[in-house]
Amino acid sequence: MTEPILKIENLSLRREDRPILNDVNLEIYPAQVHALLGLNGSGKSSLAYTIMGCEGYTPDRGRILFEGKDITHLSITERARLGITLAWQEPARFEGIPVGKYVGLGVNPPDRERVIQALEAVALPAKVYGYRSADKTLSGGERKRVELAAVYAMRPRLAILDEPDSGIDILSLGEIANLIRRMAIEGVAVFLITHRDELVETADVVSLICAGTILFTGKPLEARRYFTSRCIPHLEALGSQPWDTSKPEVQEAFASNGLLKLVAQAAERQTGKEQSA
Amino acid sequence: MSTVVKSKHAIENRPGWADEMAAMLEAYQQAGGEPAALQLPQVATLVVSANTVLMSHEIPGIHFQAEPLEHGVKATIQVEPNARIENPVHLCFGVIPAEGIQHILANYEIGDGAEVKFLAHCSFPNAVKVQHLMEGSIHVGKNASLTYTEEHFHGQTGGVEVLPRVRVKVDEGGRFNTTFVLTRGRIGRMVFDYEVEVAATAVVEMTTKAYGHADDEVVVKEVVHLNGEKARGLTRTRVAVRDQARSQVFTTMEGNAPGARGHMDCTEIVRDRAVAQNTPLVIVRDDQAQVTHEAAIGSVNRKELEALLARGLDEDEAVDLIIRGMIR
Ligand SMILES: Nc1ncnc2c1ncn2[C@@H]1O[C@H](COP(=O)(O)OP(=O)(O)OP(=O)(O)O)[C@@H](O)[C@H]1O
Ligand SMILES: [Mg+2]
Numbered sequence: 001m002t003e004p005i006l007k008i009e010n011l012s013l014r015r016e017d018r019p020i021l022n023d024v025n026l027e028i029y030p031a032q033v034h035a036l037l038g039l040n041g042s043g044k045s046s047l048a049y050t051i052m053g054c055e056g057y058t059p060d061r062g063r064i065l066f067e068g069k070d071i072t073h074l075s076i077t078e079r080a081r082l083g084i085t086l087a088w089q090e091p092a093r094f095e096g097i098p099v100g101k102y103v104g105l106g107v108n109p110p111d112r113e114r115v116i117q118a119l120e121a122v123a124l125p126a127k128v129y130g131y132r133s134a135d136k137t138l139s140g141g142e143r144k145r146v147e148l149a150a151v152y153a154m155r156p157r158l159a160i161l162d163e164p165d166s167g168i169d170i171l172s173l174g175e176i177a178n179l180i181r182r183m184a185i186e187g188v189a190v191f192l193i194t195h196r197d198e199l200v201e202t203a204d205v206v207s208l209i210c211a212g213t214i215l216f217t218g219k220p221l222e223a224r225r226y227f228t229s230r231c232i233p234h235l236e237a238l239g240s241q242p243w244d245t246s247k248p249e250v251q252e253a254f255a256s257n258g259l260l261k262l263v264a265q266a267a268e269r270q271t272g273k274e275q276s277a
Numbered sequence: 278m279s280t281v282v283k284s285k286h287a288i289e290n291r292p293g294w295a296d297e298m299a300a301m302l303e304a305y306q307q308a309g310g311e312p313a314a315l316q317l318p319q320v321a322t323l324v325v326s327a328n329t330v331l332m333s334h335e336i337p338g339i340h341f342q343a344e345p346l347e348h349g350v351k352a353t354i355q356v357e358p359n360a361r362i363e364n365p366v367h368l369c370f371g372v373i374p375a376e377g378i379q380h381i382l383a384n385y386e387i388g389d390g391a392e393v394k395f396l397a398h399c400s401f402p403n404a405v406k407v408q409h410l411m412e413g414s415i416h417v418g419k420n421a422s423l424t425y426t427e428e429h430f431h432g433q434t435g436g437v438e439v440l441p442r443v444r445v446k447v448d449e450g451g452r453f454n455t456t457f458v459l460t461r462g463r464i465g466r467m468v469f470d471y472e473v474e475v476a477a478t479a480v481v482e483m484t485t486k487a488y489g490h491a492d493d494e495v496v497v498k499e500v501v502h503l504n505g506e507k508a509r510g511l512t513r514t515r516v517a518v519r520d521q522a523r524s525q526v527f528t529t530m531e532g533n534a535p536g537a538r539g540h541m542d543c544t545e546i547v548r549d550r551a552v553a554q555n556t557p558l559v560i561v562r563d564d565q566a567q568v569t570h571e572a573a574i575g576s577v578n579r580k581e582l583e584a585l586l587a588r589g590l591d592e593d594e595a596v597d598l599i600i601r602g603m604i605r
Contacts (some may be wrong), residue, residue: 052583052587054583055579055583075586076583076586076587077589077590077591077592079587080586080587080589080590081589085589086587088580088584091584092578092580092581092584093581094581094602095515095602095603095605096601096602096603096604096605097602105585105588105589105590106588106589108589150588154588154589
């Protein structure tokens with residue numbers, strides 16, 4: 001069995017005295033797409049920032065190992081130079097930095113062709129976008145594509161993609177899914193945070209996170225079974241099917257248990273299938 | 278440097294002309310100018326070295342009048358009404374010696390309905406003690422459009438004092454778009470003082486970019502009076518200071534008429550022991566006018582910084598890239 005490229009051990013994170021991540025254990029393998037699913041506020045981005053080493057995201061407990069080496073206290077730059085990078089959920093805007101330059105930042109040694117190829121992989125022609133600034137004038141979806149192109153161009157060892165699909169139109173989701181697969185084929189370990197089925201389908205492994213706790217890690221199909229067997233009964237126990245959100249206990253459950261929405265979605269899909277069958 | 282071949286240069290016969298012109302062209306290039314453009318017959322050009330007009334080339338629709346002053350030049354630049362000047366007019370002002378005073382009195386008259394762009398470069402490459410005083414008046418006629426871009430190069434010693442003081446009047450439906458850039462080499466001391474009156478439906482956009490090092494000092498004073506109905510104004514200030522440099526930005530935007538819209542946008546990045554200050558002043562005299570402002574003063578934005586670090590840049594490289602982009 002290959003060794004995990006990233007190993008997270010008993011990781012806990014508090015911010016402003018609130019627990020955000022609780023005893024997270026996770027292994028991510030090279031050339032695999034590992035999806036992380038969870039409701040808004042469940043701690044997905046926080047886990048991404050903690051792996052990247054962002055300011056304010058130093059864990060209180062636990063370790064992060066990259067290729068067996070403890071990187072828990074390395075700087076962002078040091079981690080990036082080891083081959084870890086992050087495509088931000090809401091990427092920053094840069095006045096006066098051309099898209100082509102931004103995409104090429106992590107490409108070492110510099111390689112124009114790679115930059116052009118990366119832009120093309122996200123359907124942004126280099127001729128049209130290469131010299132535009134990566135600033136506020138890019139649309140939300142364009143900026144997200146640029147971000148993804150920059151990560152792809154860098155050929156990282158571990159790419160953390162924080163909702164690369166948000167703001168991307170439905171017609172282009174296929175392209176994004178292809179690119180994610182292509183990264184895995186090129187040997188990159190992809191840690192994929194997403195809400196979209198289209199992208200979950202690219203995953204080799206799925207983890208479910210709820211209120212900062214990893215509930216489940218396994219094959220996508222098993223993850224679905226987990227929804228049905230563990231979460232739907234949990235929901236039914238609340239006695240509020242079909243999820244009357246005006247009820248305080250449901251609201252509370254939504255607030256505290258990120259899985260509820262996923263369960264709701266899964267159940268809706270199931271109902272849809274039953275009806276069409 | 279190649280010699281300049283262009284018609285209508287009576288001045289060329291002056292002794293020493295070629296040497297001085299060559300020096301100015303080099304200075305011009307250091308300020309970001311494109312010497313080849315000065316040689317094109319279809320490009321209007323005015324080159325002033327200290328108190329000497331080295332080159333004055335008019336094209337149809339544009340007239341230059343220049344007379345020497347004791348320490349400079351008085352110039353009138355006139356664009357005929359409805360003239361559409363395709364190629365930007367190239368202006369070049371400079372002082373080549375290490376010491377000197379250059380006093381420019383400039384009067385720009387852009388006729389109604391005219392459309393013109395100016396590219397001005399001011400270069401003081403060897404300055405140890407140079408003072409450049411510029412007193413300008415600009416009149417943009419009805420429905421006329423003036424785009425004025427000025428780039429400076431003050432050498433590496435910080436011995437330049439630049440004091441531009443410009444009064445602008447934009448008539449109904451006119452457009453005035455100006456960009457001032459001083460981001461190469463040292464600044465020395467600069468007090469940039471612009472006041473603009475904007476008539477109905479006219480539009481003013483002013484961008485100022487500067488990068489101060491060592492003990493450089495930048496003062497930006499901009500006052501925009503949105504006097505006419507639906508007049509619009511925007512000021513964008515981008516200043517970076519490091520070492521012990523200081524920057525002070527004072528912008529005033531007045532909304533004095535119905536439908537007037539103004540916005541002031543200031544970013545100043547501070548490193549080392551430098552100090553930056555921003556004082557926006559908003560005055561609104563009409564209940565249907567609106568003026569807004571945004572300012573970010575201080576270190577570079579953490580989110581921007583981390584995004585670059587995550588690609589393997591170190592902090593210095595990342596901050597430098599952000600600053601270079603901002604003042605580009
Ligand atoms: N500085 C902070 N102080 C306190 N709580 C914080 C702070 N920053 C984030 N949080 C909380 O941490 C939790 C996890 O946030 P995070 O951004 O990781 O969620 P997420 O799973 O990425 O959500 P989304 O799907 O909306 O992107 C949220 O409840 C959020 O409110
Ligand atoms: Mg998030």
